[in-house]
Amino acid sequence: MNRRNLEFACGIVIVGLLAGVAGLCTSLLLRFVEHLTYHYTFGTLLAGVTGSSPVRRAVGPMIGGALAGFGWWMLRRRAEVPPLAETIATHRCIPHVPLTIDAALQVLLVGSGASLGREGAPRQFAAALGDLGVSRWSLTERDREILLACAAGAGLAAVYSVPVGGALFATAIMLKTWHPRAVGTALITSSLAVAVASPLTHEDAPLDWPDPQLSYLxxxxxxxxxxxxxxxxxxxxxxxxxxxxxxxxxxxxxxxxxxxxxxxxxxxxxxxxxxxxxxxxxxxxxxxxxxxxxxxxxxxxxxxxxxxxxxxxxxxxxxxxxxxxxxxxxxxxxxxxxxxxxxxxxxxxxxxxxxxxxxxxxxxxxxxxxxxxxxxxxxxxxxxxxxxxxxxxxxxxxxxxxxxxxxxxxxxxxxxxxxx
Structure with missing residues (x-):
């Protein structure tokens, strides 16, 4: 095995582990913000919202929105936060600190009740951590693109416990390729990320299927x-x-x-x-x-x-x-x-x-x-x-x-x- 392939193989493992850490951190932060906003200890967000008072339901998201708005105002005055997919595809340098702060603000806003998805935050944080982990290695531009796209997909996989979905997100949506090198990397990194996040997610499906009566029609x-x-x-x-x-x-x-x-x-x-x-x-x-x-x-x-x-x-x-x-x-x-x-x-x-x-x-x-x-x-x-x-x-x-x-x-x- 030559040096390039050896470093790429090591990069797969490191990126998968760091993506799991990113998913774990963003999930913990999200739960903390949800519990703080709606003042509940156990159960789902729906249970927390249902059990909170009307005043807390109205004021909580407003305060979270104000804090997130203040954070973005300060961030955007000092740094540019480019789209992650475009940054990876064009082989540009990843701004680690702005992407991480932006991810944290997304979690703050969604956790306080905003009607937005939380999957952008772990993708950004995972890509930033993954780039830090392999930045000093002599990877080709294409290998770096594959690893960072797979890091983003693995971050998604970690928070939802969907290893196949995370891998397909990296290959079908971010990389737009079915090359064996990309597919194999995506599957390994997503599986590792889900395993790292399993102490929090327990690898359970995010939704509970009720097992109703079904028809093949x-x-x-x-x-x-x-x-x-x-x-x-x-x-x-x-x-x-x-x-x-x-x-x-x-x-x-x-x-x-x-x-x-x-x-x-x-x-x-x-x-x-x-x-x-x-x-x-x-x-x-x-x-x-x-x-x-x-x-x-x-x-x-x-x-x-x-x-x-x-x-x-x-x-x-x-x-x-x-x-x-x-x-x-x-x-x-x-x-x-x-x-x-x-x-x-x-x-x-x-x-x-x-x-x-x-x-x-x-x-x-x-x-x-x-x-x-x-x-x-x-x-x-x-x-x-x-x-x-x-x-x-x-x-x-x-x-x-x-x-x-x-x-x-x-x-x-x-x-x-x-x-x-």
Whole structure:
């Protein structure tokens, strides 16, 4: 084995272990902030929000938003926080301290109730730690790119206990390759990260599957759900793009803007305690069939709107779980409507997750990863992976067909180089 391969092999182990540490640290910080905000000791965030007073529900997210806004104001005055995926893909130097501080502020905001995903923080922290761990080695640019992308995927794997989902995130979304070197690295680093974080996560699935009565006809029903998932996913993408289109403020207005967004979600949580946080509470309620049709419709509209509100205010956070929660709420509306207005009965948890997989496939443009990630979150019976795949792939190809029809003759407008 030559020096390059030896250092790359050692880098795989180091990056996997450090990604697990990143996932462990961000998870501990998130739990601390959640317990402090809603003043509870044991149980889930949903239980903490439900058991807290209306005043704490309203004021807690507002204070968390103000603190996060102050932190981002100070950070953005002094440093640039570039997008992680773009920084890795273009082989630029990773700003370790700004990325780490930005990750901590994301955890602070999400833990205090903001409607944003928490997966961005462990990805950033894992990539920063991984780069520190291998920065002095004589790696090629491509090897460094593979290791850092796999570090980001492993950070995601560690917080959700999804080793396959984390590995596929690195290869399918960040690296966009199925090269054996990349796939093998992603699988090893994600597995190591999940093992390191296991003292906290116990490697349990984040969602509890209720084991309802299921029918194999759900696979056929997934085809019917695909156009709905496509519509919801495209609307979600457009709403988030519109919210991000405005220039992110770098002045002191960040503080009242994010605080106001926190107050809005805090007031909404007085009636709908599932709304605060990244969306796990909504997923939990949909799997437990604990939502009424009216509540599902309201949450379907409020969750993406509140997520866009935080983005418009200048906050930063992940989009995976808000998109998942929006898709699950859509599936709950469909299933509850069928069960209420017809003589037929469908499984609310199964339809919810099937629709969630379809929506996630649209928002991330990675259908196979979306289906496997959703399955790994709840770990239902193996055969349910089939409807998840059908819904995700069908929605994805419908999206591609629409895009091709919008662009005549398949011209994408991209500049291509011509070889002699």
């Amino acid at each position: 759900l696979t056929a029903f997934a085809v019917v759900l695909a156009p709905l998932a496509l519509g919801v996913g495209m609307a979600f993408n457009r709403l988030m793009a519109t919210a991000r289109a405005h220039h992110t403020p770098k002045n002191w207005l960040l503080i009242p803007a994010i605080a106001a967004a926190g107050l809005v979600i805090g007031i909404c949580s007085i009636w709908w305690p599932e709304l605060p946080g990244n969306g796990k509470s909504i997923l939990t309620v949909t799997l437990n069939s604990g939502m009424t049709l009216g509540a599902a419709i309201i949450i379907l509209f409020l969750k993406p709107l509140l997520t866009a509100l935080f983005l418009r205010a200048g906050a930063v956070g992940g989009m995976l779980t808000p998109a998942l929660a929006t898709g699950a709420a859509t599936g709950s509306v469909v299933a509850l409507a069928i069960n209420t207005w017809t003589e037929h009965h469908v499984s609310v948890p199964a339809v919810s997750l099937t629709c969630a997989a379809g929506v996630l496939a649209i928002t991330q443009r990675a259908p196979i990863w979306a289906a496997i990630f959703v399955w790994e979150l709840a770990r239902p019976p193996w055969w349910l992976l089939a409807p998840f795949l059908v819904a995700a792939i069908a929605a994805h190809y419908l999206s591609m067909a629409i895009e091709r029809r919008r662009i005549p003759n398949g011209h994408t407008g991209a500049v291509t180089s011509k070889r002699p």
